[in-house]
Amino acid sequence: MIKAATLKGFRDFLPADALARQFVVQTITQVFQKFGFDPLETPALEYEETLLGKYGSEADKLLYLFKDNGGRKVGMRYDQTVPLSRVIAQYQNDIPLPFKRYQIQPVWRAENTQKGRYREFLQCDIDTVGSQSPLADAEIIDCTLTICRTFGLPAPVIDLNDRTIFDTAGVSKQEIIILDKLEKIGTDEVIAQLKTSGRVKPAELIDTLKKTKPTERLWKIIEALKRLGYKENVDFHFNPFLARGLDYYTSTIFELKVPAYSGGSLAGGGRYDKLIGSFTGKDIPAVGVAFGFDRLVDALGELKLLETLTTATQVLVTIFSSETLGWSLELAGTLRKNNIPTQLYLDEDAKLEKQLKYADRKGIPYVVIAGPDEVSKKIIKLKNMRAKEQQELSVDALVDKLTKDS
Amino acid sequence: MIKAATLKGFRDFLPADALARQFVVQTITQVFQKFGFDPLETPALEYEETLLGKYGSEADKLLYLFKDNGGRKVGMRYDQTVPLSRVIAQYQNDIPLPFKRYQIQPVWRAENTQKGRYREFLQCDIDTVGSQSPLADAEIIDCTLTICRTFGLPAPVIDLNDRTIFDTAGVSKQEIIILDKLEKIGTDEVIAQLKTSGRVKPAELIDTLKKTKPTERLWKIIEALKRLGYKENVDFHFNPFLARGLDYYTSTIFELKVPAYSGGSLAGGGRYDKLIGSFTGKDIPAVGVAFGFDRLVDALGELKLLETLTTATQVLVTIFSSETLGWSLELAGTLRKNNIPTQLYLDEDAKLEKQLKYADRKGIPYVVIAGPDEVSKKIIKLKNMRAKEQQELSVDALVDKLTKDS
Numbered sequence: 001m002i003k004a005a006t007l008k009g010f011r012d013f014l015p016a017d018a019l020a021r022q023f024v025v026q027t028i029t030q031v032f033q034k035f036g037f038d039p040l041e042t043p044a045l046e047y048e049e050t051l052l053g054k055y056g057s058e059a060d061k062l063l064y065l066f067k068d069n070g071g072r073k074v075g076m077r078y079d080q081t082v083p084l085s086r087v088i089a090q091y092q093n094d095i096p097l098p099f100k101r102y103q104i105q106p107v108w109r110a111e112n113t114q115k116g117r118y119r120e121f122l123q124c125d126i127d128t129v130g131s132q133s134p135l136a137d138a139e140i141i142d143c144t145l146t147i148c149r150t151f152g153l154p155a156p157v158i159d160l161n162d163r164t165i166f167d168t169a170g171v172s173k174q175e176i177i178i179l180d181k182l183e184k185i186g187t188d189e190v191i192a193q194l195k196t197s198g199r200v201k202p203a204e205l206i207d208t209l210k211k212t213k214p215t216e217r218l219w220k221i222i223e224a225l226k227r228l229g230y231k232e233n234v235d236f237h238f239n240p241f242l243a244r245g246l247d248y249y250t251s252t253i254f255e256l257k258v259p260a261y262s263g264g265s266l267a268g269g270g271r272y273d274k275l276i277g278s279f280t281g282k283d284i285p286a287v288g289v290a291f292g293f294d295r296l297v298d299a300l301g302e303l304k305l306l307e308t309l310t311t312a313t314q315v316l317v318t319i320f321s322s323e324t325l326g327w328s329l330e331l332a333g334t335l336r337k338n339n340i341p342t343q344l345y346l347d348e349d350a351k352l353e354k355q356l357k358y359a360d361r362k363g364i365p366y367v368v369i370a371g372p373d374e375v376s377k378k379i380i381k382l383k384n385m386r387a388k389e390q391q392e393l394s395v396d397a398l399v400d401k402l403t404k405d406s
Numbered sequence: 407m408i409k410a411a412t413l414k415g416f417r418d419f420l421p422a423d424a425l426a427r428q429f430v431v432q433t434i435t436q437v438f439q440k441f442g443f444d445p446l447e448t449p450a451l452e453y454e455e456t457l458l459g460k461y462g463s464e465a466d467k468l469l470y471l472f473k474d475n476g477g478r479k480v481g482m483r484y485d486q487t488v489p490l491s492r493v494i495a496q497y498q499n500d501i502p503l504p505f506k507r508y509q510i511q512p513v514w515r516a517e518n519t520q521k522g523r524y525r526e527f528l529q530c531d532i533d534t535v536g537s538q539s540p541l542a543d544a545e546i547i548d549c550t551l552t553i554c555r556t557f558g559l560p561a562p563v564i565d566l567n568d569r570t571i572f573d574t575a576g577v578s579k580q581e582i583i584i585l586d587k588l589e590k591i592g593t594d595e596v597i598a599q600l601k602t603s604g605r606v607k608p609a610e611l612i613d614t615l616k617k618t619k620p621t622e623r624l625w626k627i628i629e630a631l632k633r634l635g636y637k638e639n640v641d642f643h644f645n646p647f648l649a650r651g652l653d654y655y656t657s658t659i660f661e662l663k664v665p666a667y668s669g670g671s672l673a674g675g676g677r678y679d680k681l682i683g684s685f686t687g688k689d690i691p692a693v694g695v696a697f698g699f700d701r702l703v704d705a706l707g708e709l710k711l712l713e714t715l716t717t718a719t720q721v722l723v724t725i726f727s728s729e730t731l732g733w734s735l736e737l738a739g740t741l742r743k744n745n746i747p748t749q750l751y752l753d754e755d756a757k758l759e760k761q762l763k764y765a766d767r768k769g770i771p772y773v774v775i776a777g778p779d780e781v782s783k784k785i786i787k788l789k790n791m792r793a794k795e796q797q798e799l800s801v802d803a804l805v806d807k808l809t810k811d812s
């Protein structure tokens with residue numbers, strides 16, 4: 001006998017979870033399309049060369065790399081931004097710019113597993129490629145906030161910064177990584193770490209950053225967001241300490257937070273005007289955001305914004321006996337033709353009690369019962385499993401009732 | 407500069423293809439749910455032990471196996487039936503039986519690539535676990551045919567057989583694989599190959615099979631299908647030579663064909679009452695079908711049953727000048743709040759001609775134009791890019807028109 005187990009950091013999603021995730025994906029997709037983004041899908045495997053060196057050396061260690069049966073060095077999708085960049089280079093003549101695409105696929109990272117951190121997780125990205133306009137940045141942020149509002153997430157706020165502020169202030173890459181931890185570890189610890197890493201006057205650096213004004217690009221983004229009805233320091237907020245981990249950002253960076261949720265940032269993104277150039281040879285500007293799908297689902301659950309269903313099935317058609325089996329078959333067929341999610345009980349010899357218990361355990365809200373009497377009169381008994389009520393209906397009335405109820 | 411390339415047998419789906427695939431997945435999902443199947447998702451990676459030896463030795467060679475960073479022997483999802491079997495064993499107490507699930511995820515097979523054969527492809531499966539009833543088999547076939555009818559595929563037909571017929575006739579596993587090729591290579595070649603593989607009177611074997619009657623299980627399936635309105639030898643057809651490749655089938659097997667489509671079988675499935683037992687230690691009966699998603703999309707395209715869109719965006723809002731930018735931003739916001747997929751042109755300095763050309767290249771059906779005159783009068787010009795017509799509208803009338811048009 002083979003041990004049935006999932007790999008550490010990997011998850012199965014049984015119907016209740018899978019249905020909730022499906023609902024979240026569909027809602028996000030609708031908002032993405034509303035903002036004019038079109039879908040893109042890329043393969044799970046890429047040449048190792050496509051992936052290595054794009055994310056920074058720390059991230060490279062988290063790649064799933066291996067040799068395929070043909071000896072090719074390959075790796076599993078680590079994010080969706082690098083594959084997008086490859087796609088832009090590969091189909092330059094077929095893709096009119098600006099190219100606005102969304103992508104919702106799993107990515108794989110060999111992380112140390114801990115609460116809320118997985119080795120396989122879904123990413124939901126939008127990116128606009130081929131526009132340098134701050135309008136593109138503002139639109140991505142608008143779309144991010146719209147997703148929050150669509151789900152009813154309370155008081156979402158965007159932290160906004162520009163990487164060039166660090167360049168101007170002479171902050172090194174290593175120091176950016178330390179600054180990024182400010183919120184987590186506090187000012188004193190950041191100052192200590194900056195000192196250790198060689199900064200002579202770390203407190204002064206922090207003061208300089210505190211007094212920094214938004215860049216011209218940030219002003220334009222802020223202006224557009226205001227015009228769209230968003231309020232500064234309510235819906236978005238300039239934060240000169242925001243750093244973000246990834247190597248490839250070149251100017252605008254931002255993160256989404258929902259203070260009522262305890263699990264950290266729900267989305268993050270920014271502008272990366274140099275990454276695509278590593279595939280095309282000439283720079284093509286781009287800006288985007290990635291939603292942490294699991295955190296989003298988690299936040300929606302924590303804040304009670306997600307309806308939980310254990311099944312999409314609305315009604316179970318029971319079988320009274322082998323004599324009425326054909327009738328039950330036909331009834332299930334009729335309900336299905338009317339787009340009502342229907343299960344037929346799959347055992348003609350089971351007692352009614354057993355059939356009702358099955359509906360109860362599955363969480364199916366309605367059960368149809370019909371014995372020879374009902375069949376001859378062409379009516380059915382409909383049992384509402386939650387209200388524990390029962391009523392007699394014609395088949396037409398049943399279809400009507402379940403259609404309205406769905 | 408890094409070469410931008412996809413691995414052999416792997417594909418990118420740009421928006422037009424991705425939109426078509428999305429439509430097909432959504433349609434299939436709706437039918438699956440109508441038949442009472444609920445979603446399940448399993449990880450891309452499984453322990454090697456979970457995968458090896460389940461599909462037959464030929465198939466094992468096609469597995470993507472490797473060692474992860476922790477030295478674990480892992481493999482990529484090869485189908486969705488083995489992961490389902492693992493799930494059933496792993497969550498025995500949480501899953502009431504019968505368990506009806508659908509699963510739509512990519513699988514990976516290191517196949518020799520050829521026309522229409524890929525190393526990464528989407529599978530769409532339904533399976534009913536925990537029922538031995540022929541009703542479960544009939545329901546899977548009903549759902550398969552319903553999917554064809556929903557898409558408008560002409561004259562779909564199910565080839566139906568029972569593996570136990572081969573046992574009764576004393577046909578070996580090796581001989582089953584030869585018989586499976588009957589349609590492809592013809593009777594003479596099958597007889598020749600059977601002879602080579604050691605069968606003394608191969609023609610007699612073929613005669614025996616030709617005269618075979620359906621098993622009791624098949625009779626019951628046929629009876630249920632008839633009751634559901636399907637016609638024998640029109641919608642389904644008993645074929646005692648149908649073999650199917652996979653090792654794990656135990657009785658019912660079937661394949662879906664659409665004669666008008668040149669690319670072969672669109673779906674196949676059957677009953678596998680022993681597979682889950684290799685994880686649980688006790689047999690749990692199961693039956694299911696897998697749709698070849700790529701073939702289905704291909705068939706729908708070939709038979710002109712798929713609308714092709716290059717974008718989901720319905721309207722482009724142009725920007726007349728930096729003076730009217732704020733107005734264009736607000737208009738795009740209004741359209742999006744009304745659920746109309748909208749793009750805002752992302753460059754306030756671009757000439758109108760360039761903006762119209764962009765809409766044309768993208769295939770966006772409508773363009774909104776508004777100069778200072780229109781803005782002051784609170785009207786817009788709506789250009790229909792296909793009909794090359796233009797009309798003046800208030801913003802409310804624009805929302806109305808585009809809502810009705812979508």
